[in-house]
Amino acid sequence: MSALLEVEHLVKSFPGQRHRSVDDVSFSIGDGEVLGLVGESGAGKSTTARCVAALVPAESGRVTLLGRSVLDAKGKDLRALRADMQMVFQNPYSSLNPRMTVLQLVSEALVVFRLESSSARRRDRAVELLELVGLSASFLDRHPRSLSGGQRQRVAIARALAAGPKLLICDEPVSSLDVSVQAQVLNLFRDLREELDLSILFIGHDLAVVRYLCDRVAVMRHGAILEIGDLEQIYEHPKHPYTASLLNAVPIPNPAGERERRQRNVDSLGASQ
């Protein structure tokens, strides 16, 4: 598996912050691989993603996508890189322009990246993209306000896929969705990855969701990656106590198991005092 994305010693800080938001972060994503980036709020997950996507300038470090350097790219080069890596944001209520129709939203990338000059063909392509994400041509002329949360996130995904990216950067894409809708979108990501051979950088705070979707996981805290490894390594044999404490806090829908765990936690607190 050759590296599609290589991130080396990425650093980003914001004024007035005690620690760096991104502190010497390095990782790589292979072709067709899904990497989960987990951690609590303020860990630097989103800032890392935004630096990788060149949406905010990094202070130092290297980001290489398909052998091309991202951080110092400008103009035409940057645009070409962006066609190869697209983002899906957390909240589809704020990430879609309310004044645009689904057709405009989904085909905008085709215009921006000059991939399709004929409007009829753009429409055809938009229908294909909608069908890919489980919607149909009947949505083309609708506005985001008449869509449910799950439909909106599908539109946002179709929009991200329009330019034919190799890498999708998803920042908590299911966190604002209801559980049943979340399941649909997670299944959609699984299908897309099979069909399109996509690589995904998947940011999440829900470790069960990340486990369902990802091949490898990086755990972040205070801007740094504490540990990175495959599912077995992170979920079964976490090296860092912080990873273990995150895993231990994930609720499991099993009443007896939860009671047992609660008792265990109370006991261990009592023992340490």
Place this chain on the structure above:
Amino acid sequence: MASGSPRSDALDSSAPLLRVEGLRVAFPTASGPVEVVHGIDFELHRGQRFAVVGESGSGKSVTARALLRLDPDAEVSGRALLDGEDLIALRPRQMRAVRGARIGLVFQDPLTALNPVMTIGWQIMQPLVIRGVSKSIARRQGIELLARLGVEHAAERFDDYPHEFSGGMRQRVVIAIAVIADPEILIADEPTTALDVRVQAQVLELLVELGEERGMAVMLITHDLGIVAGFAEYVVVMRHGAIVERAPVDQLYSAPVHPYTRALLAAVPRMDSDRRERLVTVEDDDREPAVVTESPAVLAPGEVDP
């Protein structure tokens, strides 16, 4: 702090603390009132940990808000008997005596629930001060409670403003406001949705402990079946303004009867499941129409979606 209130001692302890009968809630729209809760019934017992589970639009929050009559334009009908007293029939002034003192409410987002220009201490003291408790006593009780809720240096932090607290600490402040007047019922509406997973676990544990210490019933409103498993003794599942299933927690998870409950459970990715198995989505199960009538044990007449 919690001395058993005389009104509860006088009553039969096996009678439900809160009995909700045929509760309907409608909101006015340009094209006439739209009913969003369609006549639900449930009982909440003293000290019970009770969960109302549902997705957005299921009517779970509207139900909680209707019990406290927090939406002035909502048309609420049916009965909600708190120790025999019908909350729905109360006058606004009588209702104010229920809020906080007999039923406390914790909102989802601790940032918007707190007044940003008032110190957290003043906000915690409010429920006592407006009931005539002296400020010095209210302050002392507030600091004690905040310390009990795990806020370190509670006395020094008492005069801080909400923005000086982290999300988890803010939610403790909101809980302090909700329980300081010693209510018999605490309604917590998605209290941990905005919190990180480790803080979520701490806040839920606090709610369990508070309920046990004070003999307070806790009604948890959530979409998350994961947190319900570790918290609740009894669960009702709501969908489209109706209760589709109700059961003790072990029964609900081991033998869910209604297809919607089954679908919800199957839709959640779990740490202990085989990740190669596809998640089931609710729509998939929706296409089996006949199942609703197959579960008469769960569905009383009138509880099925119209």
